[in-house]
Amino acid sequence: MDELLAKATQGVEPGDPGAFITIFVNLMRLVPWGQLILWQGVFLVVAVALGAWRGRLAATLGATLLFGPFGWVVPFLPRRAVRPPPLPGSKNR
Numbered sequence: 001m002d003e004l005l006a007k008a009t010q011g012v013e014p015g016d017p018g019a020f021i022t023i024f025v026n027l028m029r030l031v032p033w034g035q036l037i038l039w040q041g042v043f044l045v046v047a048v049a050l051g052a053w054r055g056r057l058a059a060t061l062g063a064t065l066l067f068g069p070f071g072w073v074v075p076f077l078p079r080r081a082v083r084p085p086p087l088p089g090s091k092n093r
Contacts, residue, residue, distance in 0.1 A: 004030070043069050050075050 008026045012019050043064050051060030054075035063071030 040068070043071075047071060 007030060008023050010026060012022045047060045047064035048057065050072055051057035056075045060071060060075050063074040
């Protein structure tokens with residue numbers, strides 16, 4: 001943890017008004033962005049396959065974008081029953 005903190009605060013004066021931004025940028029440089037984007041692409045490919053197979057492509061893609069591989073559960077969830085609109089003159093409005 002000390003090593004991470006040293007990398008994040010490298011070249012930062014704590015009293016400087018822009019210290020927060022500098023520390024944030026230093027932390028973002030430590031994130032392996034290439035691998036994260038590659039894995040998200042893999043998750044989306046699997047989501048397209050599952051969504052197309054189960055007929056829920058848009059819902060599966062949206063859930064996968066938000067939740068990663070946990071979104072793969074969406075095509076297997078039961079669908080909501082669609083009730084027809086009430087007939088004119090009926091009491092069920």
